[in-house]
Amino acid sequence: MVTPVTLPQVDNAPILQAYVVHAQFALRQLQQTLGDGNAQPLTIDSLESTGPRAPGTGELQTQYQASQDQADLFQTDLNSFDADIADIAAKSAGVADAAQRQFLSLVDRISSIVNAQQALGVKLSVEQQLHAIGLIHDALGDAHQAVADAHNQLNIHAGNVIGSSTDGSPAGSPSMGSYPGLAGMGLPASFGGGGQPDISADSPERERAPRGGPTHALPFAPGQQVHVNDIYQYLITKYGFTPQQAAGILGNMQSESSFDTGAFNAGEGAIGLCQWEGGRRTALEHFAASQGKSAGDWQVQVDYLMYEMHGSHSFAYAQVKAAQTPTAAAAAFDQYFEQSSGSTHLQREANAEHIYSSLTSAVV
Structure with missing residues (x-):
């Protein structure tokens, strides 16, 4: 026994x-x-x-x-x-x-x-x-x-x-459609910020370190293509980040998702602005559902990001809040929140500096 x-x-x-x-x-x-x-x-x-x-x-x-x-x-x-x-x-x-x-x-x-x-x-x-x-x-x-x-x-x-089943999947493969939050998401159409510099077009292909959690077979329905300035202002006005710190977070989002809330990495089942996967993806979906909102909503995803940074990833929050430059903030967010393999480390920092200079120079 x-x-x-x-x-x-x-x-x-x-x-x-x-x-x-x-x-x-x-x-x-x-x-x-x-x-x-x-x-x-x-x-x-x-x-x-x-x-x-x-x-x-x-x-x-x-x-x-x-x-x-x-x-x-x-x-x-x-x-x-x-x-x-x-x-x-x-x-x-x-x-x-x-x-x-x-x-x-x-x-x-x-x-x-x-x-x-x-x-x-x-x-x-x-x-x-x-x-x-x-x-x-x-x-x-x-x-x-x-x-x-x-x-x-x-x-x-x-x-x-x-052989394969009629839908092309390996015979005997389980249906993954029962995961919460995958069906009937009803996400709104993508939108932009109008008039602000578009700095997402040159985003590198997303790169991730292997991390734990279930592999969801299905992506979100089409998400929102968010303008970088919307998230930038949200991080500053609602959550008190400095422009440098906000740019550091955004530099990572650019590498992770190119600011598309519906971004999906089929190899890992990762989704969203920060490419949540496994248990963290499931928790994001629960978080959205508890508010009666779509997990593809960009504000829900940013709110959940902060939810994690005030809880299970509080050390990452402390390190980003201590950063004085976009480069330092990007490095801290990458190391302690995203925990990527490091192969795009320099690109994330460059993204952050570019975002900071673009958005601060646009202020009159």
């Missing part, structure tokens, strides 16, 4: 502990589906309906005086965790060995993260706890991606052996 997985406890972080308790429950459910090497039914609803899903009453809002954004982020992260666990279970049939290896690796990584927080010996702030939750999400994303890759390779092999 398989011993149920048990994650360490963390006494100095009740919000993180509530998350870990739910993660332990979800992992045990996944462990049962992997027991005999065959995928068993495991749905997001089954994970959401049972098992602890919140800190103590009022923990986020009263004891820690956290913002609603932070409370929402906790819930969004839980939803994303459940989605990834359910998808791993669905893909585990036929790739049992790979799934088992990734499962054990995931448990070890989560345990290490929790033990590191416990070892600090002090009560952790909300931001520190959400950052730890973000690290757990990265670990889950890596495991999920590895299982998805093994599953995709199995499908490719099956397609080579027994």
Whole structure:
């Protein structure tokens, strides 16, 4: 009989502990589906309906005086965790060995993260706890991606052996149309800023470092081609970035998406202005849905960007806010938020300088 997985406890972080308790429950459910090497039914609803899903009453809002954004982020992260666990279970049939290896690796990584927080010996702030939750999400994303890759390779092999289905996909490949936010998006037509310099035409092809998370097979419906000045002004007026810092963020967006909210990287399932993928893409879709808005709306994507920078990517936020030049801001955003492979590092910095000089010179 398989011993149920048990994650360490963390006494100095009740919000993180509530998350870990739910993660332990979800992992045990996944462990049962992997027991005999065959995928068993495991749905997001089954994970959401049972098992602890919140800190103590009022923990986020009263004891820690956290913002609603932070409370929402906790819930969004839980939803994303459940989605990834359910998808791993669905893909585990036929790739049992790979799934088992990734499962054990995931448990070890989560345990290490929790033990590191416990070892600090002090009560952790909300931001520190959400950052730890973000690290757990990265670990889950890596495991999920590895299982998805093994599953995709199995499908490719099956397609080579027994031919393709009538729609051209490998026979036996799963339908990915059930992912949230993919059908009926109803995104508005693209628009421009009119009269401002268009600096997106020379954007390089997007380049990404391999990162974890599920591979969505389908892109968004056509998104919005946003004018750079709209995002620039939004970052400055709503979120308090300096022109230099805003330009640094935009220099990265130019490399990632050429300011197209519907930009899609088929190899990774990454979408949007910042090419969110895996659990972060799912969380973006949940974030938009919770507001009754389209995930392809450019303001929703920028708001979600800031949602992450005040939560799981707060260190990236601190580094960008400390930057004094467009180049420094672009480098910080690339290194700590985008975490690209670095092959377009200089181009991102050049983009930022060009955006800054173009937009500041346009002010009269």
